[in-house]
Amino acid sequence: MSNWDILWSSYDVFLSGFYNTLKLFGLSAVLAFLMGSAMVFLLEGSRPRLKVPLRIFIDGMRMLPFLILAYLLYYGLPSAGIRMSAWTAGIIALVIYHGAYFAEILRGCRSTFAQGQVEAAIAQGFSQPKMFMRIILPQLILKTRGLLGNQLIILLKDTAFLVIITVRELTAAASSLSSTYFIPMEAFIVVIGFYWLISIGLELFIKMIGRFGAKRGFENA
């Protein structure tokens, strides 16, 4: 039996890893984006008390290696009496880490946003949340689509780190097969293929947003 035959016979291990990676990625991407947007909304207008803690959180996350955050949540917190499953710890780590990055990307763009458009919305009687949801956020997304896309790719790659806190995702599947059968090369090549598949899907999604933006005259920032 060739090495590839061995891998083919364990395709279910890859599939379940792939499925788990997709689930991890999809869920944390959505939650991280919501969290990032929520932070930018909280930084809007007259909430000076939130500014400092949010800035500290955002900068703090950006200065922290993702791996250490995942370690801390899964191996560190139990000593403080907080225990989570590997999945929960992994998702929380991905969400708060990348949520901070999304916040930073959107906030940077928000600070260059034309005030006149905001005033036009206020003059028409928009409430703050409605204005943010309907006027500001859609444009921030269109303008930062390139950066958001990069961040999503990084998020995808960071899911691989969760192998070290025992999450059964793609990299974990490859690593267990390679150590069972001593075929690291082939196992990891297969896994790269799966990551590419997801990345290509992501690229297409960002391209779609790009076409949507281009139709409205939005340059990619």
Place this chain on the structure above:
Amino acid sequence: MPETAAVSIRNLSKSFDGTEVLRDVSLEVQPGEVVSILGSSGSGKSTLLRCINWLEQPDRGDIRIAGDRIGVSDTGKPMSRRELAGMRARLGMVFQGFNLWPHLSVLRNVTEAPIHVQGLSKAEADERAMALLEKVGMADKREQYPYTLSGGQKQRVAIARALAMQPKVMLFDEPTSALDPELVGEVLGVIKDLSKEGYTMVLVTHEMEFARAVSDQVVFLDKGIIIEKSHPSEFFENPKTDRVRRFLELEAPAV
């Protein structure tokens, strides 16, 4: 009994960083009236207009829209955001820089507030918007996005957008100042049509001929003080002050 003024401003003062920009300004705009505010750059025209819909908060004085005070509730406390939004919806504002929302089509720019602020159904809002786009001559461009429009077209859409909330008063802040000269006419034409239809309007402009033609009242601001308030024929033919006379000499030859 006298009608309730559409806008009533009493003893309005406003400072920025210790500099008084408006001083004890009082002004009444009757329903159906067009009032033009003239004055040189920096005299406080925009600030006055922006106080009317509370984009700037006055330091003193009160402003009533159709009898109801804006910014301050009946109990004397500052209005809640919701109350303020309700008052602002009674005023339509048109800005020098158009301020259209670029991610929305022409039609959606006009229907956005009626749907999401007033709670109209999409069908109702579309109907109302199309009638207004027809009025400003932009109905055929309803599916286009703002970046494809000329300045004059953008401003006409912005006017339709403001009208879509069915405001009691329209406020224009130099609506043609950002336009190439050949595009000024189409926007002034729309404003003129509105005045004929009986819309109540407060207009800041540098278009002297136009102000003279459409206004029922002309107000001249100098360093935050109203130094003349008169009928346009009086204002342009017999200015009471040297200040206005000099202003008119400087502005008129350009027309």
